[in-house]
Amino acid sequence: MxxxxxxxxxxxxxxxxxxxxxxxxxxxxxxxxxxxxxxxxxxxxxxxxxxxxxxxxxxxxxxxxxxxxxxxxxxxxxxxxxxxxxxxxxxxxxxxxxxxxxxxxxxxxxxxxxxxxxxxxxxxxxxxxxPSWWTRKGGKVRLSVGARVKSSTLQGQAGMTLDKVLNVHWEVALGSQVLTREELESLAALKAPLVKVRGQWVAMSAEEIQAALAFWKGKTDSRMKARDLLALSLGTSAAVAGMDFRGVQASGWIGELLERLRGDSRFAELASPAGFRGTLRPYQARGYSWLSFLSQWGLGACLADDMGLGKTVQTLAFIQARRESGENNPFLLVCPTSVVANWKKEASRFTPDLPVIIHHGLGRKKGESLKSEAERQAMVISTYGLVHRDLEHLAGIGWAGVILDEAQNIKNPEAKQARAVRSISAGCRFALTGTPVENHVGDLWSIMEFLNPGLLGNRSEFKRRFFIPIQANRDAEAASRLKRLTGPFILRRLKTDPTVISDLPKKMEMKVWCTITKEQASLYKAVVDEAEEALEGADGIARKGVILATLTKLKQVLNHPAHFLKDNSQVAGRSGKLQRLTEMLEEVLESGERSLLFTQFSEMGEILRAYLEATFAEEAPFLHGGVPRARRDAMVERFQNDEKAPHLFILSLKAGGTGLNLTRANHVFHYDRWWNPAVESQATDRAFRIGQKKNVEVHSFLCSGTVEEHIDELIERKKEVAGSVVGAGEAWLSELSNSEIRKLFQLRAEVQGE
Structure with a gap:
């Protein structure tokens, strides 16, 4: 031993x-x-x-x-x-x-x-x-294949498309040194694992050398479409003929395009189109210019800005610019039912000269009638639910582009709606989403397959090259390759980005237009019919009572059928407002931000509390008039200072509208409207006040084509006197004539959801 x-x-x-x-x-x-x-x-x-x-x-x-x-x-x-x-x-x-x-x-x-x-x-x-050449390279210098392309200098873009065929010269290199065919043949003749090339020892297998020779004999020069060359240069293939691919060296217009896609040089920033009503913030002008740049080359683009940064505005500016440059074909805008009305309203606000129709509802056109109508439009708005049902009619129209809003709706590539939008031919394709990767990187494949088919390979290739390495193995190199490949086609700005936050106002107030459901439309009509009957012959206090009671009932219907019916029935899928709120809160919670939700009805507050807690598996406390003072103070203190405080705080407008400091929230949602700007502003100021360190976003919900839109239009028309007219709440509405009341309560036929 x-x-x-x-x-x-x-x-x-x-x-x-x-x-x-x-x-x-x-x-x-x-x-x-x-x-x-x-x-x-x-x-x-x-x-x-x-x-x-x-x-x-x-x-x-x-x-x-x-x-x-x-x-x-x-x-x-x-x-x-x-x-x-x-x-x-x-x-x-x-x-x-x-x-x-x-x-x-x-x-x-x-x-x-x-x-x-x-x-x-x-x-x-x-x-x-x-030897250092061995340790530095981690074993050996490998043979690789590269492509060299020459093209003419870009003079405008006439005749330059990604379908243009280019001459490609292929090269085989050892490390950074390009080899001649004679040198390769000499190496093959040595049949040794260590060979000396231009004074440098390298380790190389005979199989590797033979693969390079076979490749070279097959094609030293070839022809390739610019589109395929672009994909190759971005890294669609890690290897060519079994050898590492070292990239594309290009000159002329294709070289300039690749530089811009890789971010090595800037694309041109465009001025706002003449017909655009409004002012694009600097980052929005860059976004609209980016969409224009990619669309010129027939490339798909995913605008993935944070919620509230204006994806809708940037898209409308792009469509306006295309129309002004001579584009006569319409754009197809596909979105969830909950935002159909919002798109229509925003288009009428920012691009009022653009003809826009909604393809939706039981009375929608089909066949030649739809085609004829669509061809006279700049934009046709439809929904994910309809696009696969009406695919036969939509596919026959010559679309300038297909734009998907809330594009995470196609994250399942096998879903009918995903297959439908992929099958529609168009000059360009855009996807708008605040969450391009909602659950895992597999979501990205479906969006990219819509935007730029084949860029990420088929699903099995994507799974092998990216999904398993990234999701299962946390492979940073695979994640970097995926970002390099998709990065040129995704523009994502966050509200916290230094280049964005300086462009934003401290408080952004926006109206959120919602589409009501069939059930809501039916209940709404019933309430209006009952009111019209009651108004006949009524006057004085009785008439005023009918009008104010009807207003309350209509608000309840537009909030949620269960709020109006008071029957404790199921909540999900029955309210356009609630659907849109859910979609927006998903993005807010995803970013870790906090929100205040105001409603003037305690019953609706309870419905929201129960629904949101069940939907997001997170507590959503509700502060209302029945909460004792001590409990109220504890709720506020917890929301403001507790690290584990909930991200949602529901408040009744009267109980939570004044006297509270809730600056930890930077989103304020007005679920229903009081039609008193002073009261709503006081509620908003629970978050927007001294001590607030973030920009505050205020979202006021309105149902399109209903009494909420009509009152909003009335106030906007009389904005200069709105403060004095509306300051007393809603009593001023009872002073309107019966014909004015009928117009106020009227429901437009096309606003009904699915």
Missing amino acids: ADWKKPISLAVRSPYRLCFRLEEPPQEEGDGRWYVRYLVQPVDDMSLLIPVPEAFGAQGKKVLARASGAGSAREAVLSALGRASALSPQIERSLGKSAPAGYFLNKTGAYEFLSSTSTLLDRSGFGVLL
Whole structure:
């Protein structure tokens, strides 16, 4: 046992370490012999390396003694060589001398030392020193394939499309050095794992060289569509003919395009179109210009800005600009039913000269009638629910572009609506979404397959190259490749970005137009019919009572049927407002932000509380007039200061509209309207007040084509006197004539949802 322990004990206690250095053949010997040299290294001075024969001589002993403070190295070195000989026959054969210096190797032996023996020695505690070209490259310099393309200089864009065929010259390179065919053939003839190329030793397999030769014989020059070349340059393929792909070097217009896509040079920023009513913020102008740049080349674009940054406005500016530049074909806008009305209202506000129709509802046109009507429009708005049902009619129209709002609705590529939108031909395709990756990177494949078909390969290729490495293995390199490939086609700005936040006002107030459901429309009509009957012959206080009671009932219907019916029935899927609120809160919660939700009805507050807690699996406290003072103070304190506080806080307009400091929230939702700007402003100021460090977004919900829209229009028309007219709440409405009341209560036919 003592004899067995002795060499191990010596190795642990030894002041010296034995090292093995692989040395290349001298330059004058060309492909001569390699040498493994044995060296002694003091543990206390790792910079000192002395060949073993010198270490055993008088001078070497003195040097080592000064460096380590220990005695002779002979016993420790010979013991170490004895242990190393068990790992390598060559080391064992070299031990015939009293002071072994090392041993020679041919190229095959040198490659074996590099790839195998060195690892064994290193793991056994010996020092190993290898040529820098081996360690720097992590094993070996590989053969790779590259493409070189020349094209004419870009003079405007006439005649330049991604369907243009270009001449491509293929090159094979070793590291950064391009090889000639003669050099490759010479390497193949050597049939050695280590070869010297232009003075540099490299490790290369015969199979690798033969693959390169076979590729070169197949195509040194070829022709390829610019679209395919673009995809290749972005990294759609990591290998060509089994070899690494080193990229595309391009000049002329295709080179300029690739530089802009990669972000190496900027695309042109456009002025707002003449017919656009409003002012684009600087980041919005960049977004609209980016959409225009990609669409010019027939490339799909995903505008993935944070909620509230104006994806709708940027898209409308783009459509307006296209119409002004001579585009006569319509754009198809596909969106959830909950935002149909919002698109129509925003279009009439920002691009009032654009003809827009909604393809929706039971009375919608089909066939030639639809085609004829659509061709006279700038934009046709439809829904995900209808696009697959009416695909036969929609597919026959020559669309300038197809735009998907809330594009996460096609994250399941097998869903009918996803297959339908992919099948519609169009000049360009856009996807608008605040959450391009909602659950996992697989969501991105479906959106990209719609925008730029084939860019990410088929689903099985995407799963192999990206989904499994990223989702299962957390492969950072795979994630980087996916970002490099999709990055040119995704523009995402956050409200916290320095280039964005400086463009934003401290408080952004926006109206959210919602589409009511069939059930809501039916109840609404019933309430209006009952009111019209009651108004006949009514006057004075009785008439005023009918009008105000009807207003309350209509508000309840528009909030939610269950609010009006008071029957504790199911909540999901029955209210356009609630559907839109859910969609918006998904984005808010995804970003970790907090929200205040105001309603003037305590019953609706309870419905919201129960529904939102069940939907988002998170507490949503409700502060109303029945909450005791102490409990109210505790709720506010918790929301403001507790790290684990809920992200949603529901408040009744009267109980929570004044006297509270809730600056931790930066979103304010007015679920229903009081029609008193002063009261709503006071409620908003619970978040927008001293101490608020973020920009506040105020979302006021309105149902399109209903009394809410009509009153809003009335107030907007009389804005200069609205404060004095509306200041008393809603009583002023009772002063309107019966014909005015009928117009106020009227429900427009086209606003009904599915």
